[in-house]
Amino acid sequence: MSATATERPSQAKERILQTAERLFYDEGIHAVGIQRIIAEASVTRVTLYRHFASKDDLVAAYLDRKAAYDHAQVDGIIDAHPDDPRAALAEIGSALTRDDFGAVRRGCPFINASAEFVGTHPARVKAREIRQWVTGRIEGLLQRLDHRDPRGTAEQLMMVRTGAVVSGALDANDHLTEDYLRCWAMLIDGGLPQSA
Amino acid sequence: MSATATERPSQAKERILQTAERLFYDEGIHAVGIQRIIAEASVTRVTLYRHFASKDDLVAAYLDRKAAYDHAQVDGIIDAHPDDPRAALAEIGSALTRDDFGAVRRGCPFINASAEFVGTHPARVKAREIRQWVTGRIEGLLQRLDHRDPRGTAEQLMMVRTGAVVSGALDANDHLTEDYLRCWAMLIDGGLPQSA
DNA sequence: TCGTGGGTGTACCGATCGGTCTACCCACCT
């Protein structure tokens, strides 16, 4: 009922964001001009600048959306295993490998964006934020498992996760998923209290 | 004697390459125009295009030089420990951490460049090549140690190495070196034959 | 009824992009 009321806020904006997301991720941020985006989103220049003050603004929105996906996915997994942190950790690890790393076939959007900007540009700030957030979530799960070293292990897990994403985008081979998940499990199991 | 004879081949070219290396790595490739490079290298436009057919050509030369560093470093370490592959592995791992990851403070030049290009662009090809080469070298050392799984472990080592480089560039903390090297050593020691 | 906000269309801005052109200089080697 009355969906149209507050829903109207912009179909064009949504189209712009989806297009920007696709192009920025697939081809890089500096490589994609405003012209490309408005053409493929079937929007006019004025409309874009009505919704986003500048390209940097659009970039920030693009990364915010990417971050929202990650937040939702990780928290969704954790919530789906309220009494089994170990299963949640396993799921966080393996979620990455779906469809042969298809969702990250071009690597990590935050790492990629960070490569294109310097200093304290929003892209770099957001990259650091999401990485620390994920690391913190993993650390929390490890704590609930009475893991020997939640902080260090969480960071190590982030390292192999990062490496797997990059490898999946650059030099994927048939063993990648297996090698990655074995390492992931080893880091977790190696510090568990009464594990065999 | 007669150094000037064949040494002349281009001081300008060298200046261009050094400048390109610095700017491309520090700020990104698409973010740096030809104008910036020739200005900071104190060279004219014509001179640059006399030595490099195009910007893509210069990018390729930039990455070739980066690859040459890596080749020299890794092979240098291996050659310095002809009878001790384990020491060589340890050195390859820790070489990265010198000066608080200072040499890679902006991350991996190949990963960064790959983020800016699509398809089979030289940047992506070279990235895959250097990564597979390093992985192969590590695998060779593990084989000489009669490691249980040289191939898989080499790939896992590359993952944590990659993750450490990225982390060093984005969210370095005081424990990074320690966490990284512990993981590095664990992967190696975990598969050794008669280890304690 | 009228304003407001999302939207279109298009022309325009200065700046920069990668790349080319012509003309000249000079140190070296043959």
Next chain:
DNA sequence: AGGTGGGTAGACCGATCGGTACACCCACGA
């Protein structure tokens, strides 16, 4: 003496960059 190759100087190219100005349309809600 002449050629060659590395170098400088600066103008110029079409294209694209991010961003703005102005004028108009229309559906909605107050």
